Amino acid sequence: MSALLRIETAGATQVWTIDLPHVGNAITDTEFIAAFEAAVAAANADLDVRAVILTGAGKIFSAGGNVKEMADQQGMFGVSALDQRRAYVDGIQRIPRALARLEVPLIAAVNGPAIGAGCDLAMMCDIRVASERASFAESFVQIGLIPGDGGTWFLPRAIGYERAAEMTFTGDRVDANTALAWGMVSRVVAHDELLAEARALADRITKNPTHALRMAKRLMHESRTGPLESTLGMAAAMQPLAHRDPEHEQRISRWRSTV
Known part of the structure:
Protein backbone atom coordinates (compact mmCIF):
# COMPACT_ATOMS: atom_id res chain seq x y z
CA MET A 1 0.00 0.00 0.00
CA THR A 9 -10.97 -2.04 4.39
CA ALA A 10 -14.09 -2.46 6.50
CA GLY A 11 -16.15 -5.49 5.61
CA ALA A 12 -16.77 -5.53 1.86
CA THR A 13 -15.96 -1.81 1.40
CA GLN A 14 -12.60 -0.19 0.77
CA VAL A 15 -11.94 3.51 1.37
CA TRP A 16 -9.22 5.01 -0.83
CA THR A 17 -7.91 8.35 0.46
CA ILE A 18 -5.69 10.55 -1.71
CA ASP A 19 -3.12 11.59 0.87
CA LEU A 20 -1.23 14.49 -0.71
CA PRO A 21 -2.71 17.48 1.14
CA HIS A 22 0.51 19.51 0.83
CA VAL A 23 -0.10 19.74 -2.94
CA GLY A 24 -3.89 19.86 -2.80
CA ASN A 25 -4.16 16.12 -3.43
CA ALA A 26 -2.81 16.62 -6.95
CA ILE A 27 -3.10 13.46 -9.03
CA THR A 28 -0.38 13.89 -11.66
CA ASP A 29 2.43 12.30 -9.63
CA THR A 30 3.55 9.12 -11.41
CA GLU A 31 4.01 7.29 -8.12
CA PHE A 32 0.41 8.11 -7.17
CA ILE A 33 -0.84 6.95 -10.57
CA ALA A 34 0.99 3.64 -10.16
CA ALA A 35 -0.50 3.24 -6.67
CA PHE A 36 -3.95 3.94 -8.09
CA GLU A 37 -3.53 1.25 -10.75
CA ALA A 38 -2.31 -1.20 -8.13
CA ALA A 39 -5.36 -0.47 -5.95
CA VAL A 40 -7.69 -1.19 -8.88
CA ALA A 41 -5.93 -4.47 -9.67
CA ALA A 42 -6.02 -5.56 -6.02
CA ALA A 43 -9.72 -4.72 -5.63
CA ASN A 44 -10.56 -6.64 -8.80
CA ALA A 45 -8.65 -9.68 -7.57
CA ASP A 46 -10.32 -9.70 -4.14
CA LEU A 47 -13.88 -10.98 -4.51
CA ASP A 48 -14.60 -9.94 -0.93
CA VAL A 49 -14.43 -6.29 -2.07
CA ARG A 50 -17.81 -5.15 -3.35
CA ALA A 51 -17.53 -1.34 -3.26
CA VAL A 52 -14.89 1.39 -3.08
CA ILE A 53 -15.18 4.91 -1.65
CA LEU A 54 -12.73 7.53 -2.98
CA THR A 55 -12.04 10.69 -0.99
CA GLY A 56 -9.29 13.21 -0.27
CA ALA A 57 -7.27 13.94 2.86
CA GLY A 58 -7.68 17.35 4.46
CA LYS A 59 -9.90 20.10 3.05
CA ILE A 60 -9.62 19.33 -0.68
CA PHE A 61 -10.89 16.38 -2.71
CA SER A 62 -8.32 17.08 -5.44
CA ALA A 63 -6.91 20.20 -7.04
CA GLY A 64 -6.11 18.18 -10.17
CA GLY A 65 -2.71 18.82 -11.74
CA ASN A 66 0.25 20.22 -9.87
CA VAL A 67 0.13 23.86 -11.00
CA LYS A 68 3.44 24.69 -9.29
CA GLU A 69 5.18 22.06 -11.42
CA MET A 70 3.54 23.57 -14.51
CA ALA A 71 4.69 27.07 -13.57
CA ASP A 72 8.24 25.85 -12.86
CA GLN A 73 8.19 23.57 -15.94
CA GLN A 74 9.18 20.58 -13.87
CA GLY A 75 8.74 16.91 -14.73
CA MET A 76 6.41 16.29 -17.66
CA PHE A 77 5.80 20.03 -18.02
CA GLY A 78 9.42 20.73 -18.93
CA VAL A 79 9.76 18.44 -21.95
CA SER A 80 9.11 18.88 -25.68
CA ALA A 81 5.56 18.84 -27.07
CA LEU A 82 5.96 15.35 -28.52
CA ASP A 83 7.40 14.00 -25.26
CA GLN A 84 4.65 15.75 -23.33
CA ARG A 85 2.01 14.02 -25.45
CA ARG A 86 3.46 10.68 -24.41
CA ALA A 87 3.67 11.90 -20.82
CA TYR A 88 -0.10 12.46 -20.79
CA VAL A 89 -0.78 9.04 -22.31
CA ASP A 90 1.66 7.32 -19.96
CA GLY A 91 0.73 9.54 -17.00
CA ILE A 92 -2.63 10.95 -15.92
CA GLN A 93 -4.57 9.20 -18.70
CA ARG A 94 -3.75 5.92 -16.98
CA ILE A 95 -6.27 6.91 -14.27
CA PRO A 96 -9.45 6.83 -16.42
CA ARG A 97 -8.18 3.66 -18.05
CA ALA A 98 -7.64 2.08 -14.63
CA LEU A 99 -11.09 3.11 -13.40
CA ALA A 100 -12.64 1.68 -16.55
CA ARG A 101 -11.19 -1.66 -15.40
CA LEU A 102 -12.51 -1.41 -11.83
CA GLU A 103 -15.12 -4.14 -11.44
CA VAL A 104 -16.91 -2.86 -8.34
CA PRO A 105 -19.02 0.28 -7.81
CA LEU A 106 -16.97 3.39 -7.02
CA ILE A 107 -18.41 6.15 -4.81
CA ALA A 108 -16.74 9.57 -4.70
CA ALA A 109 -17.05 11.16 -1.26
CA VAL A 110 -16.24 14.72 -2.32
CA ASN A 111 -15.02 16.40 0.84
CA GLY A 112 -14.02 19.76 -0.64
CA PRO A 113 -13.05 21.44 -3.91
CA ALA A 114 -12.68 19.14 -6.94
CA ILE A 115 -10.84 21.27 -9.46
CA GLY A 116 -9.67 20.55 -13.02
CA ALA A 117 -8.51 16.96 -13.18
CA GLY A 118 -9.91 16.57 -9.65
CA CYS A 119 -13.38 17.41 -10.99
CA ASP A 120 -12.85 14.90 -13.79
CA LEU A 121 -11.75 12.26 -11.29
CA ALA A 122 -15.03 12.69 -9.42
CA MET A 123 -16.95 12.35 -12.71
CA MET A 124 -15.16 9.05 -13.39
CA CYS A 125 -16.84 7.56 -10.32
CA ASP A 126 -20.17 5.75 -10.53
CA ILE A 127 -21.85 7.73 -7.75
CA ARG A 128 -20.93 11.04 -6.11
CA VAL A 129 -21.82 12.12 -2.58
CA ALA A 130 -20.81 15.68 -1.72
CA SER A 131 -20.05 17.54 1.46
CA GLU A 132 -21.72 20.92 1.77
CA ARG A 133 -18.16 22.28 1.43
CA ALA A 134 -17.61 20.62 -1.95
CA SER A 135 -17.30 22.55 -5.18
CA PHE A 136 -16.49 21.62 -8.76
CA ALA A 137 -14.65 23.45 -11.55
CA GLU A 138 -13.60 22.37 -15.03
CA SER A 139 -11.03 25.12 -14.77
CA PHE A 140 -8.49 24.21 -17.48
CA VAL A 141 -9.27 27.11 -19.86
CA GLN A 142 -8.62 29.64 -17.11
CA ILE A 143 -4.92 28.74 -17.27
CA GLY A 144 -4.92 28.23 -21.04
CA LEU A 145 -5.29 24.44 -21.08
CA ILE A 146 -7.84 21.82 -22.09
CA PRO A 147 -9.04 18.77 -20.14
CA GLY A 148 -6.21 16.35 -20.91
CA ASP A 149 -7.53 13.48 -18.85
CA GLY A 150 -10.83 12.71 -20.55
CA GLY A 151 -12.94 15.38 -18.89
CA THR A 152 -14.76 16.22 -22.11
CA TRP A 153 -15.93 12.58 -22.21
CA PHE A 154 -16.95 12.20 -18.56
CA LEU A 155 -18.50 15.56 -17.68
CA PRO A 156 -21.18 15.67 -20.44
CA ARG A 157 -22.24 12.15 -19.49
CA ALA A 158 -22.69 13.27 -15.89
CA ILE A 159 -24.60 16.53 -16.43
CA GLY A 160 -25.46 16.82 -20.14
CA TYR A 161 -23.67 18.65 -22.94
CA GLU A 162 -24.89 22.22 -22.34
CA ARG A 163 -24.00 22.41 -18.66
CA ALA A 164 -20.70 20.63 -19.29
CA ALA A 165 -19.98 23.12 -22.06
CA GLU A 166 -20.73 26.03 -19.72
CA MET A 167 -18.34 24.65 -17.10
CA THR A 168 -15.65 23.82 -19.68
CA PHE A 169 -15.77 27.12 -21.59
CA THR A 170 -15.96 29.41 -18.52
CA GLY A 171 -13.97 27.42 -15.96
CA ASP A 172 -16.43 28.74 -13.37
CA ARG A 173 -16.83 26.97 -10.05
CA VAL A 174 -20.09 25.20 -9.17
CA ASP A 175 -21.08 24.88 -5.51
CA ALA A 176 -22.48 21.72 -3.92
CA ASN A 177 -26.14 22.74 -4.13
CA THR A 178 -25.84 23.63 -7.81
CA ALA A 179 -24.07 20.33 -8.40
CA LEU A 180 -27.03 18.56 -6.80
CA ALA A 181 -29.56 20.48 -8.90
CA TRP A 182 -27.59 19.62 -12.05
CA GLY A 183 -27.40 15.92 -11.20
CA MET A 184 -23.63 16.05 -10.81
CA VAL A 185 -23.96 14.48 -7.35
CA SER A 186 -26.64 12.23 -5.93
CA ARG A 187 -26.81 13.99 -2.58
CA VAL A 188 -25.26 16.77 -0.45
CA VAL A 189 -24.73 16.15 3.26
CA ALA A 190 -23.27 17.95 6.25
CA HIS A 191 -19.48 17.85 6.06
CA ASP A 192 -19.06 15.80 9.24
CA GLU A 193 -21.53 13.20 7.93
CA LEU A 194 -19.92 12.70 4.51
CA LEU A 195 -18.01 9.48 5.08
CA ALA A 196 -20.81 7.99 7.16
CA GLU A 197 -23.26 8.71 4.33
CA ALA A 198 -20.90 7.20 1.74
CA ARG A 199 -20.38 4.13 3.93
CA ALA A 200 -24.15 3.71 4.41
CA LEU A 201 -24.58 3.81 0.63
CA ALA A 202 -21.75 1.31 0.21
CA ASP A 203 -23.39 -0.97 2.79
CA ARG A 204 -26.58 -1.03 0.71
CA ILE A 205 -24.51 -1.95 -2.34
CA THR A 206 -22.27 -4.55 -0.72
CA LYS A 207 -25.13 -6.60 0.68
CA ASN A 208 -25.74 -7.81 -2.87
CA PRO A 209 -24.05 -10.87 -4.45
CA THR A 210 -20.49 -10.32 -5.69
CA HIS A 211 -20.72 -11.64 -9.22
CA ALA A 212 -24.08 -10.07 -10.04
CA LEU A 213 -22.79 -6.73 -8.73
CA ARG A 214 -19.64 -6.87 -10.84
CA MET A 215 -21.54 -7.90 -13.97
CA ALA A 216 -24.10 -5.13 -13.40
CA LYS A 217 -21.24 -2.62 -13.12
CA ARG A 218 -19.78 -3.82 -16.43
CA LEU A 219 -23.16 -3.60 -18.14
CA MET A 220 -23.70 -0.06 -16.84
CA HIS A 221 -20.34 1.05 -18.21
CA GLU A 222 -20.79 -0.61 -21.58
CA SER A 223 -24.27 0.90 -21.88
CA ARG A 224 -22.86 4.43 -21.71
CA THR A 225 -21.56 4.17 -25.26
CA GLY A 226 -22.69 0.86 -26.73
CA PRO A 227 -25.81 0.35 -28.85
CA LEU A 228 -28.86 -1.40 -27.42
CA GLU A 229 -28.18 -4.62 -29.31
CA SER A 230 -24.68 -4.89 -27.82
CA THR A 231 -26.04 -4.34 -24.31
CA LEU A 232 -28.76 -6.94 -24.85
CA GLY A 233 -26.18 -9.40 -26.14
CA MET A 234 -23.93 -8.90 -23.13
CA ALA A 235 -26.89 -9.22 -20.77
CA ALA A 236 -27.97 -12.46 -22.45
CA ALA A 237 -24.45 -13.87 -22.05
CA MET A 238 -24.04 -12.75 -18.43
CA GLN A 239 -27.46 -13.70 -17.08
CA PRO A 240 -26.99 -17.51 -17.35
CA LEU A 241 -23.79 -17.14 -15.30
CA ALA A 242 -25.77 -15.24 -12.66
CA HIS A 243 -28.45 -17.95 -12.63
CA ARG A 244 -25.80 -20.56 -11.81
CA ASP A 245 -24.18 -18.53 -9.03
CA PRO A 246 -24.68 -20.20 -5.61
CA GLU A 247 -25.41 -16.76 -4.11
CA HIS A 248 -28.35 -16.39 -6.50
CA GLU A 249 -29.64 -19.82 -5.51
CA GLN A 250 -29.36 -18.90 -1.82
CA ARG A 251 -31.22 -15.62 -2.33
CA ILE A 252 -33.98 -17.39 -4.28
CA SER A 253 -34.31 -20.01 -1.54
CA ARG A 254 -34.64 -17.28 1.09
CA TRP A 255 -37.23 -15.47 -1.02
CA ARG A 256 -39.22 -18.71 -1.43
CA SER A 257 -39.29 -19.20 2.35
CA THR A 258 -40.90 -15.78 2.83
CA VAL A 259 -43.65 -16.21 0.23
Whole structure:
Protein backbone atom coordinates (compact mmCIF):
# COMPACT_ATOMS: atom_id res chain seq x y z
CA MET A 1 0.00 0.00 0.00
CA SER A 2 1.33 3.43 -1.00
CA ALA A 3 1.49 6.30 1.46
CA LEU A 4 0.08 8.49 -1.35
CA LEU A 5 -3.15 6.50 -1.53
CA ARG A 6 -4.29 5.18 1.84
CA ILE A 7 -6.48 2.10 1.63
CA GLU A 8 -8.67 0.98 4.53
CA THR A 9 -10.97 -2.04 4.39
CA ALA A 10 -14.09 -2.46 6.50
CA GLY A 11 -16.15 -5.49 5.61
CA ALA A 12 -16.77 -5.53 1.86
CA THR A 13 -15.96 -1.81 1.40
CA GLN A 14 -12.60 -0.19 0.77
CA VAL A 15 -11.94 3.51 1.37
CA TRP A 16 -9.22 5.01 -0.83
CA THR A 17 -7.91 8.35 0.46
CA ILE A 18 -5.69 10.55 -1.71
CA ASP A 19 -3.12 11.59 0.87
CA LEU A 20 -1.23 14.49 -0.71
CA PRO A 21 -2.71 17.48 1.14
CA HIS A 22 0.51 19.51 0.83
CA VAL A 23 -0.10 19.74 -2.94
CA GLY A 24 -3.89 19.86 -2.80
CA ASN A 25 -4.16 16.12 -3.43
CA ALA A 26 -2.81 16.62 -6.95
CA ILE A 27 -3.10 13.46 -9.03
CA THR A 28 -0.38 13.89 -11.66
CA ASP A 29 2.43 12.30 -9.63
CA THR A 30 3.55 9.12 -11.41
CA GLU A 31 4.01 7.29 -8.12
CA PHE A 32 0.41 8.11 -7.17
CA ILE A 33 -0.84 6.95 -10.57
CA ALA A 34 0.99 3.64 -10.16
CA ALA A 35 -0.50 3.24 -6.67
CA PHE A 36 -3.95 3.94 -8.09
CA GLU A 37 -3.53 1.25 -10.75
CA ALA A 38 -2.31 -1.20 -8.13
CA ALA A 39 -5.36 -0.47 -5.95
CA VAL A 40 -7.69 -1.19 -8.88
CA ALA A 41 -5.93 -4.47 -9.67
CA ALA A 42 -6.02 -5.56 -6.02
CA ALA A 43 -9.72 -4.72 -5.63
CA ASN A 44 -10.56 -6.64 -8.80
CA ALA A 45 -8.65 -9.68 -7.57
CA ASP A 46 -10.32 -9.70 -4.14
CA LEU A 47 -13.88 -10.98 -4.51
CA ASP A 48 -14.60 -9.94 -0.93
CA VAL A 49 -14.43 -6.29 -2.07
CA ARG A 50 -17.81 -5.15 -3.35
CA ALA A 51 -17.53 -1.34 -3.26
CA VAL A 52 -14.89 1.39 -3.08
CA ILE A 53 -15.18 4.91 -1.65
CA LEU A 54 -12.73 7.53 -2.98
CA THR A 55 -12.04 10.69 -0.99
CA GLY A 56 -9.29 13.21 -0.27
CA ALA A 57 -7.27 13.94 2.86
CA GLY A 58 -7.68 17.35 4.46
CA LYS A 59 -9.90 20.10 3.05
CA ILE A 60 -9.62 19.33 -0.68
CA PHE A 61 -10.89 16.38 -2.71
CA SER A 62 -8.32 17.08 -5.44
CA ALA A 63 -6.91 20.20 -7.04
CA GLY A 64 -6.11 18.18 -10.17
CA GLY A 65 -2.71 18.82 -11.74
CA ASN A 66 0.25 20.22 -9.87
CA VAL A 67 0.13 23.86 -11.00
CA LYS A 68 3.44 24.69 -9.29
CA GLU A 69 5.18 22.06 -11.42
CA MET A 70 3.54 23.57 -14.51
CA ALA A 71 4.69 27.07 -13.57
CA ASP A 72 8.24 25.85 -12.86
CA GLN A 73 8.19 23.57 -15.94
CA GLN A 74 9.18 20.58 -13.87
CA GLY A 75 8.74 16.91 -14.73
CA MET A 76 6.41 16.29 -17.66
CA PHE A 77 5.80 20.03 -18.02
CA GLY A 78 9.42 20.73 -18.93
CA VAL A 79 9.76 18.44 -21.95
CA SER A 80 9.11 18.88 -25.68
CA ALA A 81 5.56 18.84 -27.07
CA LEU A 82 5.96 15.35 -28.52
CA ASP A 83 7.40 14.00 -25.26
CA GLN A 84 4.65 15.75 -23.33
CA ARG A 85 2.01 14.02 -25.45
CA ARG A 86 3.46 10.68 -24.41
CA ALA A 87 3.67 11.90 -20.82
CA TYR A 88 -0.10 12.46 -20.79
CA VAL A 89 -0.78 9.04 -22.31
CA ASP A 90 1.66 7.32 -19.96
CA GLY A 91 0.73 9.54 -17.00
CA ILE A 92 -2.63 10.95 -15.92
CA GLN A 93 -4.57 9.20 -18.70
CA ARG A 94 -3.75 5.92 -16.98
CA ILE A 95 -6.27 6.91 -14.27
CA PRO A 96 -9.45 6.83 -16.42
CA ARG A 97 -8.18 3.66 -18.05
CA ALA A 98 -7.64 2.08 -14.63
CA LEU A 99 -11.09 3.11 -13.40
CA ALA A 100 -12.64 1.68 -16.55
CA ARG A 101 -11.19 -1.66 -15.40
CA LEU A 102 -12.51 -1.41 -11.83
CA GLU A 103 -15.12 -4.14 -11.44
CA VAL A 104 -16.91 -2.86 -8.34
CA PRO A 105 -19.02 0.28 -7.81
CA LEU A 106 -16.97 3.39 -7.02
CA ILE A 107 -18.41 6.15 -4.81
CA ALA A 108 -16.74 9.57 -4.70
CA ALA A 109 -17.05 11.16 -1.26
CA VAL A 110 -16.24 14.72 -2.32
CA ASN A 111 -15.02 16.40 0.84
CA GLY A 112 -14.02 19.76 -0.64
CA PRO A 113 -13.05 21.44 -3.91
CA ALA A 114 -12.68 19.14 -6.94
CA ILE A 115 -10.84 21.27 -9.46
CA GLY A 116 -9.67 20.55 -13.02
CA ALA A 117 -8.51 16.96 -13.18
CA GLY A 118 -9.91 16.57 -9.65
CA CYS A 119 -13.38 17.41 -10.99
CA ASP A 120 -12.85 14.90 -13.79
CA LEU A 121 -11.75 12.26 -11.29
CA ALA A 122 -15.03 12.69 -9.42
CA MET A 123 -16.95 12.35 -12.71
CA MET A 124 -15.16 9.05 -13.39
CA CYS A 125 -16.84 7.56 -10.32
CA ASP A 126 -20.17 5.75 -10.53
CA ILE A 127 -21.85 7.73 -7.75
CA ARG A 128 -20.93 11.04 -6.11
CA VAL A 129 -21.82 12.12 -2.58
CA ALA A 130 -20.81 15.68 -1.72
CA SER A 131 -20.05 17.54 1.46
CA GLU A 132 -21.72 20.92 1.77
CA ARG A 133 -18.16 22.28 1.43
CA ALA A 134 -17.61 20.62 -1.95
CA SER A 135 -17.30 22.55 -5.18
CA PHE A 136 -16.49 21.62 -8.76
CA ALA A 137 -14.65 23.45 -11.55
CA GLU A 138 -13.60 22.37 -15.03
CA SER A 139 -11.03 25.12 -14.77
CA PHE A 140 -8.49 24.21 -17.48
CA VAL A 141 -9.27 27.11 -19.86
CA GLN A 142 -8.62 29.64 -17.11
CA ILE A 143 -4.92 28.74 -17.27
CA GLY A 144 -4.92 28.23 -21.04
CA LEU A 145 -5.29 24.44 -21.08
CA ILE A 146 -7.84 21.82 -22.09
CA PRO A 147 -9.04 18.77 -20.14
CA GLY A 148 -6.21 16.35 -20.91
CA ASP A 149 -7.53 13.48 -18.85
CA GLY A 150 -10.83 12.71 -20.55
CA GLY A 151 -12.94 15.38 -18.89
CA THR A 152 -14.76 16.22 -22.11
CA TRP A 153 -15.93 12.58 -22.21
CA PHE A 154 -16.95 12.20 -18.56
CA LEU A 155 -18.50 15.56 -17.68
CA PRO A 156 -21.18 15.67 -20.44
CA ARG A 157 -22.24 12.15 -19.49
CA ALA A 158 -22.69 13.27 -15.89
CA ILE A 159 -24.60 16.53 -16.43
CA GLY A 160 -25.46 16.82 -20.14
CA TYR A 161 -23.67 18.65 -22.94
CA GLU A 162 -24.89 22.22 -22.34
CA ARG A 163 -24.00 22.41 -18.66
CA ALA A 164 -20.70 20.63 -19.29
CA ALA A 165 -19.98 23.12 -22.06
CA GLU A 166 -20.73 26.03 -19.72
CA MET A 167 -18.34 24.65 -17.10
CA THR A 168 -15.65 23.82 -19.68
CA PHE A 169 -15.77 27.12 -21.59
CA THR A 170 -15.96 29.41 -18.52
CA GLY A 171 -13.97 27.42 -15.96
CA ASP A 172 -16.43 28.74 -13.37
CA ARG A 173 -16.83 26.97 -10.05
CA VAL A 174 -20.09 25.20 -9.17
CA ASP A 175 -21.08 24.88 -5.51
CA ALA A 176 -22.48 21.72 -3.92
CA ASN A 177 -26.14 22.74 -4.13
CA THR A 178 -25.84 23.63 -7.81
CA ALA A 179 -24.07 20.33 -8.40
CA LEU A 180 -27.03 18.56 -6.80
CA ALA A 181 -29.56 20.48 -8.90
CA TRP A 182 -27.59 19.62 -12.05
CA GLY A 183 -27.40 15.92 -11.20
CA MET A 184 -23.63 16.05 -10.81
CA VAL A 185 -23.96 14.48 -7.35
CA SER A 186 -26.64 12.23 -5.93
CA ARG A 187 -26.81 13.99 -2.58
CA VAL A 188 -25.26 16.77 -0.45
CA VAL A 189 -24.73 16.15 3.26
CA ALA A 190 -23.27 17.95 6.25
CA HIS A 191 -19.48 17.85 6.06
CA ASP A 192 -19.06 15.80 9.24
CA GLU A 193 -21.53 13.20 7.93
CA LEU A 194 -19.92 12.70 4.51
CA LEU A 195 -18.01 9.48 5.08
CA ALA A 196 -20.81 7.99 7.16
CA GLU A 197 -23.26 8.71 4.33
CA ALA A 198 -20.90 7.20 1.74
CA ARG A 199 -20.38 4.13 3.93
CA ALA A 200 -24.15 3.71 4.41
CA LEU A 201 -24.58 3.81 0.63
CA ALA A 202 -21.75 1.31 0.21
CA ASP A 203 -23.39 -0.97 2.79
CA ARG A 204 -26.58 -1.03 0.71
CA ILE A 205 -24.51 -1.95 -2.34
CA THR A 206 -22.27 -4.55 -0.72
CA LYS A 207 -25.13 -6.60 0.68
CA ASN A 208 -25.74 -7.81 -2.87
CA PRO A 209 -24.05 -10.87 -4.45
CA THR A 210 -20.49 -10.32 -5.69
CA HIS A 211 -20.72 -11.64 -9.22
CA ALA A 212 -24.08 -10.07 -10.04
CA LEU A 213 -22.79 -6.73 -8.73
CA ARG A 214 -19.64 -6.87 -10.84
CA MET A 215 -21.54 -7.90 -13.97
CA ALA A 216 -24.10 -5.13 -13.40
CA LYS A 217 -21.24 -2.62 -13.12
CA ARG A 218 -19.78 -3.82 -16.43
CA LEU A 219 -23.16 -3.60 -18.14
CA MET A 220 -23.70 -0.06 -16.84
CA HIS A 221 -20.34 1.05 -18.21
CA GLU A 222 -20.79 -0.61 -21.58
CA SER A 223 -24.27 0.90 -21.88
CA ARG A 224 -22.86 4.43 -21.71
CA THR A 225 -21.56 4.17 -25.26
CA GLY A 226 -22.69 0.86 -26.73
CA PRO A 227 -25.81 0.35 -28.85
CA LEU A 228 -28.86 -1.40 -27.42
CA GLU A 229 -28.18 -4.62 -29.31
CA SER A 230 -24.68 -4.89 -27.82
CA THR A 231 -26.04 -4.34 -24.31
CA LEU A 232 -28.76 -6.94 -24.85
CA GLY A 233 -26.18 -9.40 -26.14
CA MET A 234 -23.93 -8.90 -23.13
CA ALA A 235 -26.89 -9.22 -20.77
CA ALA A 236 -27.97 -12.46 -22.45
CA ALA A 237 -24.45 -13.87 -22.05
CA MET A 238 -24.04 -12.75 -18.43
CA GLN A 239 -27.46 -13.70 -17.08
CA PRO A 240 -26.99 -17.51 -17.35
CA LEU A 241 -23.79 -17.14 -15.30
CA ALA A 242 -25.77 -15.24 -12.66
CA HIS A 243 -28.45 -17.95 -12.63
CA ARG A 244 -25.80 -20.56 -11.81
CA ASP A 245 -24.18 -18.53 -9.03
CA PRO A 246 -24.68 -20.20 -5.61
CA GLU A 247 -25.41 -16.76 -4.11
CA HIS A 248 -28.35 -16.39 -6.50
CA GLU A 249 -29.64 -19.82 -5.51
CA GLN A 250 -29.36 -18.90 -1.82
CA ARG A 251 -31.22 -15.62 -2.33
CA ILE A 252 -33.98 -17.39 -4.28
CA SER A 253 -34.31 -20.01 -1.54
CA ARG A 254 -34.64 -17.28 1.09
CA TRP A 255 -37.23 -15.47 -1.02
CA ARG A 256 -39.22 -18.71 -1.43
CA SER A 257 -39.29 -19.20 2.35
CA THR A 258 -40.90 -15.78 2.83
CA VAL A 259 -43.65 -16.21 0.23
